[in-house]
Amino acid sequence: MDEATGSADERAVEAHVRRLWRHRGVAVPQPRRGPRRRLDVDAVLDAAVGVADADGLAAVSTRAVAARLGLSAMALYSYVGTKDQLLDLVVDHASALPAWEDPGTSAAADLTAWAERLLALHGRHPWLAERPWAEAPGGPHQQDWLERLLEILERWEVPGGSRAAVVTTLYAVVEAAARTAAAHARTSGADAAAWLARATTTRRLVTDYADRYPRTLALPQHADDWRAAPAAAVRHTVEVLCRGLGLPGCAAPSGAG
Amino acid sequence: MDEATGSADERAVEAHVRRLWRHRGVAVPQPRRGPRRRLDVDAVLDAAVGVADADGLAAVSTRAVAARLGLSAMALYSYVGTKDQLLDLVVDHASALPAWEDPGTSAAADLTAWAERLLALHGRHPWLAERPWAEAPGGPHQQDWLERLLEILERWEVPGGSRAAVVTTLYAVVEAAARTAAAHARTSGADAAAWLARATTTRRLVTDYADRYPRTLALPQHADDWRAAPAAAVRHTVEVLCRGLGLPGCAAPSGAG
DNA sequence: GATCAACTCTATACACTGTATAGCAATACG
DNA sequence: CGTATTGCTATACAGTGTATAGAGTTGATC
Known part of the structure; x- marks a missing residue:
């Protein structure tokens, strides 16, 4: 003492x-x-x-x-x-690690399970993403999440040089998805009008908006998906990551068409 | 009027x-x-x-x-x-889009160029990451960045269903790297002692730390790379992403060894 | 049991923050 | 010339985190 x-x-x-x-x-x-x-x-x-x-x-x-x-x-x-x-x-x-069994069928499946749990946690406490996780050594629950992720990476033999990048990417993507989902949820409230008002005002005042940003304008259909179904988007990102790392049990890259 | x-x-x-x-x-x-x-x-x-x-x-x-x-x-x-x-x-x-020529040699090269510029911007203004970019329609400079990225994705024929995910992932990864780099930079100051003190105190008080978190403890060597060289880490992530998407001009996935 | 130190909790105060309000001074229009 | 409009300042108010001082409660010691 x-x-x-x-x-x-x-x-x-x-x-x-x-x-x-x-x-x-x-x-x-x-x-x-x-x-x-x-x-x-x-x-x-x-x-x-x-x-x-x-x-x-x-x-x-x-x-x-x-x-x-x-x-x-x-x-x-x-x-x-x-x-x-x-x-x-x-x-x-608020970040207690829940209990779940790794599916074990593929690296993508295990990583998706992890990411979906973390996303669900952020869904329950949307304010978690407001504090950056990289600043401090963190508490036990944050450590639990990280160790569990590293366990998966080790089991599927992800090369050591890629692990830090995968860790950061997964956390970043899940948090981004959570933030977007939270913003989308907030859109049901009174902020929806403000958001829309600002968007339409921009379109009205900036006369060459469509000429300058044709691709941004073409995006929204898909972006709506991203907002409404963050879990699907996270899953998609995990699959792309696994394919990029050449992990076993991942479908071959879809052709660029 | x-x-x-x-x-x-x-x-x-x-x-x-x-x-x-x-x-x-x-x-x-x-x-x-x-x-x-x-x-x-x-x-x-x-x-x-x-x-x-x-x-x-x-x-x-x-x-x-x-x-x-x-x-x-x-x-x-x-x-x-x-x-x-x-x-x-x-x-x-503070987010003006700088001028640069796309290398055009591969999707990875073009995306890396974009990501490195955004990372450099965050390096010049580390506080940019403190405000989430998904909340509002954003101003002209933010729109410029997005449109430029979409231009690259279009040129390399990234499938439409993946574009939103790629966009979010790239922004999220660059911001995470920038945040980590900023935290690392701050470590040269007086906070370094505080950070270290907390880490060593944790190791001292939590007696079963090494048993509980062996993989976290094995990580730091690589994590140091990540902290010291965020540009390299971002480049690595972009390459993994491109391979995962099966974009042309990307090396085959490295074996999982 | 009395005394004292340690401790909890409250009240108050101070330096901040964003911003509503009122007033003074300067400008341009009728 | 008025006079309306506006820039800017000063003041004020409700917040914030927290330092400080004091009142009241407890356990240990004599």
Whole structure:
């Protein structure tokens, strides 16, 4: 128990890591004196996830979360630290890896299963994509996702030099699909009118729009597919990736016609 | 000149679109009476880009931009509208499509050239990736990038059903690479210590880390490549994509060994 | 049991943010 | 010349994260 050693910064980092990994055998320091705590870390994170699910990540303010728990904003600090640390914890808290069996029939099938689960997670918590995943070492749940993906790549003997690229591509594509799906979902609301108004206004004011951007204009039919069926689009991307890597069990590239 | 018609919302949308497309034959409404304006839209956007380049997109506050111009915060409103509209304009303002000749030797070469230019743009303005590109119809420069990409896909006869997926994948991968590169660049600063401290603290506290995440631990050598040389990584991804699509001029898939 | 240190939680305050509102000064039109 | 219109400033208000101080509660120690 060397929590009292080191500078204040070091102790803050250690406390944060302990909270992140609190369900993986690491003890979050419990105070020995003082009034009984009314909450614990998970209670705070549940409340924060509730706020984020309801009103987006931007609505997760210290005061909003605290109000949900019947506390004042400053009371949260001893549970989850700074706002930045709170967001770290919230993202990981909502990112639990579900259980599933790899189909095992092909690399594409296994990777698709992984990607679809991650996409479904983002569907449940659309605000997850708002925080970039590359910034920090991440919590246990994020690590679980990565390790599971690497497990698949290893099993199908994806060459080492390609693994990092595949990892980044898969995360990026799933997040992009999730973001687009979220934007599409939001389009059912009042923002739909604003979006449309802006698009039509652009078409009306920019007189040479059709001349300048014929291919953009020709795209929408397909783009609608992409918006409405992100899962299919992700699956398609995974297949292309597997074919490009020459993994076993993938159909030959379709001719460029 | 029907600027005076419509609701206040409609007029705001129209003013915003006019400002976005101000260099493409659309006139931004000039007042007829009152004191001479000391600035114009581009001056405000130059200042905002300056702030963003120096201190990140989060530092772009109305007061900060105004201070750079020797004005008060409220003076900006008549130039660039709301803060959200300002950010829209800033992103597009910094996203000018550079001029380059397509190599034309292969689809991969043309797509790589496009992706490398976009990556270089993100390198010059690392904050560009902080704003998602899928949310709004976007300004002229963003449209230029998209149209240029679609041009390449058309020339190499990428099947229509794959185009939307390729577009999203390329944007997503370039942005992810840019973000990682930005994080890596930031690592030279004071954050490096924080990042490292957190990583080592995690390894120290989570005793079964190596047992749980052997593949994650085996990755870093390659991940370092990815971080240090994002251009190479993007190029690699483009090649994999092209092979997966069966585009002409691409090497056969490397064996899965 | 009294004392003291440790601790939780609240209240307040401060520096920020975006932006609504009101007023002063400058300009162009009738 | 008015006078309407506009640029810009100043002020104000509701937010934000969080530093600080204090009130109240608990466990350990004498």
